[in-house]
Amino acid sequence: MEDKPKRTGRPPKDQTRHKRSRTLSFTDAEYDKLERLATAVGLGRSEYIIEKLGLDKED
Known part of the structure; x- marks a missing residue:
C-alpha cells in the first residue's frame, strides 16, 4: 500500500x-x-468603483 501525502487544506491565496x-x-x-x-455594466459595486477610478491600473 502506498503512502499518500497528507492534505493540509486549500492552498494559500x-x-x-x-x-x-x-x-x-x-x-x-x-x-x-x-x-x-x-448592474448596468455587469459588475458588482466594488468592482465598478475600482474600474471607474482606475485603481486596477499601474501608476
Missing part, C-alpha cells in the same frame, strides 16, 4: 491579490445609483 473589507459611506440615493450603474 496570492497575497498580492488579497483584499480587505473597507468602509465607505453613501446616502441611500447614492447607494441606489451606484447599484444601478454597476
Whole structure:
C-alpha cells in the first residue's frame, strides 16, 4: 500500500491579490445609483468603483 501525502487544506491565496473589507459611506440615493450603474455594466459595486477610478491600473 502506498503512502499518500497528507492534505493540509486549500492552498494559500496570492497575497498580492488579497483584499480587505473597507468602509465607505453613501446616502441611500447614492447607494441606489451606484447599484444601478454597476448592474448596468455587469459588475458588482466594488468592482465598478475600482474600474471607474482606475485603481486596477499601474501608476
